[in-house]
Amino acid sequence: MAEDIKKIMFTVRKAPHGSIYVYEGLEVKLIMAAYDADISVVFMDDGVFALKDGQNTAELGIKGFAATYGVMVDYEISKIYVDRKSMEDRGMTENDLLVIGEDEDTEEPIKPTVIETDQIGPMMAEQHNILCF
């Protein structure tokens, strides 16, 4: 029943690759999605760097996870939000964001949704749980 579905928000506030937080967070999201949870993800602060298009970790010798973000929508995680202020503080624009999937009908690429900071607090208040990565 719909009312039994847990609303779980992930906040991603750390930069990718310098630590394992963002990677581990992604693993947890995919696991939680398998349990029919209502997942939303908010990228803010240095977390917005994880959504930058064109990441290439080959020379670091680690498997990149940007490609996994490219199929988030296939895992039914489409509520992916990015804080506009955090992006602007770091010189990023919507054009820098990677694709997280494509529209089933039109095959148009889907990108994370840019939101204003004052939208984040009310979204947090709606959640059953908030996990920080």
Added chain:
Amino acid sequence: MLHTVNKSPFQNGTMESCLRCVNPGDAVLLLEDGVFGAVTGTSKTALIEEALKNAEVYALSADLKARALENIIPGIKVTDYAGFVDLVDQNKVHSWL
């Protein structure tokens, strides 16, 4: 809703980011190195004073004492571990780690 901040606001932006997302009526608990943000007369004092206008701000007494912090910003409620437990019991929690 309870937001907990355990990082010094002079070290990184966690406290500022938290305060940007606080809803009216929310509670914010400063603990561990987060309590450095509770002191009056610093470059971060105004941020807390602004937050106090529509939210409750708490600081954990054990962490204040351990760091010899006095001159706490008026309006901040100093709480002990039992008060911390009550806050967690009464609220959804977001730990700004």
